Amino acid sequence: MPKADETNDKAFDSLDARLAAFEARKAAEKPAKAGAEKANQDGYRLLADLIGGVLVGLGFGWLLDRYVHTSPWGMVGGLLIGLGLAIFSIVRKAMKLSAQASATSSKGGDDEHMGDGPTVPKQKRD
Template sequence: MTESREEAIKRLNESASSLEARHAQQESSHLAAQKVTGEAYKIIADLVGGVLVGLALGFLADRFLGITPWGIIGGVLMGFALSIYMARRTANRLMAQAKAAGVVAKSVPFDDADEDEDR
């Protein structure tokens, strides 16, 4: 009878260990998904924020320097360029982190059917 109890306890411990491992794996994948989502929102904020800051600075230049509409035009263009630079910098940092972690992007297969439709 003691053998069956020991075997039952051993099986129960193995089940608990596998359950803990599955839970830890799900939790780590959930945290990774949250991190990726946060980085995506940062890139979007960089893109929108740069244009809005450029627009505001252009508006102020128009207001105080009297160069309407060139202040807003120049501000939006400079804000757009700044936002692209910041988003690209963030994307490069993320790509470097992924490369250091050993993540390899899957290639997209070439589809001849798409090329035939264009002709």
């Protein structure tokens, strides 16, 4: 019977080694895919915010027209207000995403200079 246990131990060791190799391959592929997926998600989120802002503005304008009887002007005003607020919101989110992306790229430890800093060297102060 001891031989059967030794064979099982070797099989488990072999399985562990193959599993570790598989996980290492998957971990190496993950960062490349994660960056592209995050960019797509952020773009779709900004697009949804734009469309949602316009539709909400139109909805409020339609309600105003319906109950106050200001026929086309409620929808026109709602459209303009919704579009303005949506653009304002998108610009704020895009600035925040840009700041996060530049912070993570500077933390990455890459020695390549991306050209995003000042070109004049800093001078020492006495």
